Amino acid sequence: MRGSEATMKQVSLGWHGPMVSEVCFGSLAISPLQGRVSFAEGVRVLRYALEQGIDWIDTAEIYANYSQIAQALQYHPEVRMVSKSYSVTAEEMSESIERARKELNRDVIDFFLLHEQESALTLKGHQGAWEELMKAKADGRVKYIGISTHAVDAVKAGALLPGIDVIHPIVNRQGLGIIDGILEEMLEAIRFASELGIGIYAMKIFGGGHLATHPEEALDFITDIPWIQAMALGMSSVEEIDFNLNYLAGQEISEELRRSVTYRERKLYIADWCQGCGRCCEACPQSALSLEEVVEGGMVQATVEAGQCVLCGYCGRVCPHFCLKIV
CATH class of the missing domain: 3.30.70.3270 (Alpha-Beta Plaits)
Structure with missing residues (x-):
């Protein structure tokens, strides 16, 4: 089987967010940080994903792959972009936003997030950057703003930030990667944020590869949580895209396709x-x-x-x- 046989499911990202595909392309998997594929192969894989109906891409300043994404987007101007920055001050955040706009060839970045926030204290330390994000949202450089995090406390504190639209938390069926609590606490924090109308899209649902031996269980776990609207999936091959999208669409998965994405241990x-x-x-x-x-x-x-x-x-x-x- 090659390609998704069903229309990609569209979801509303929070009460006031846009309609997006259930799957966001997590571009860390094709970036230089992970080194799984070459620059050109990453472009090819990303273009294939967009052709299958994925209509938003997650990246970050640290991934150093803006030029790779920009090349893939040449024929897909409608695709939404998410980027993230560790910026602390307003000046740093302004520079990060401008860098993304320039290198992605976009006048407007659809989503811009504070990267890897850890707690209410961390968010307080990034107050200048957050205020610049709100300013960028008001003047149209950015459409939606939010945070990404591996921490329960940051989800809870982030949900109370003025102007926040989206939270990108780590969540998977074993709670791998949560730095300050357990899975049940993370799910409760996500529920709290979602009930305030904030859009939630999950990261690391395969636990950095530790849960990829049973991909169906990892995907089912996320889709069964009513407070999570979407998920970012890191994919570095056409076969991974076909498997994930066809499984989520309820299509039959051939044994050949399943074998092709069987987890190869990485370290x-x-x-x-x-x-x-x-x-x-x-x-x-x-x-x-x-x-x-x-x-x-x-x-x-x-x-x-x-x-x-x-x-x-x-x-x-x-x-x-x-x-x-x-x-």
Whole structure:
């Protein structure tokens, strides 16, 4: 089977948000951060996804793939864009928005989010950036604003932010990747935000690959939650797109297609030339990295707790010696 045989389900993203496809294309999977595919192959995969009816794309400043997305969008100007930034001040956020507009060739960015907020305290620290997002929404540079997060507390606190339209939380059937609580607490926080009219689209539903051996169960879990309208799926092959979209459309999945997307175990590789600077540990949102002594009384190197790692690849971006990559 090739291609989705049914029209992509459209959902309303919150009370006041737009109608979008149930699936958002999570572009981290084709970005340099993860290195699964080449630039050109990523463009091809993304174009295929758009041809199947996916009508919005999730990216972030840190993914460093604006030019890749812009190339794929040449023939799809109607597709909506989501970007995210770690900006703290109003000036930084203004620069982030302008960078996205320029590099994506868009006068307006459909959604712009504060990236990886952790708590009410974190949101307070980013107040200047949030105020700039509200200003950008008012003057038309951005249509909808929100936050992305791996934290229960940030979902609850974010739901009370003035002007917020959307929250992008980590949620999957085992609660993998939640940094400050358990699955039940995250679902309750999501319910709270959704009942305030905020749009919710889930991230990491396959738990960074840890739950991809049973993809049907991972997808069913999300679609069964009434407070989640949509999901961002990281896909780096045509076969993954076909599997996910056909399954969600209720189409029969051939055994050949299922075998083609059977999970191949991936892991974070740390090269033996690691200098132990610790930058990766600071960048890891899951606290999956730490420094360990490799020579008694002397050299330390980074090590990873595989069960906590969600294979986001953020650590590799900050490594000055290119020691970390997902393989």
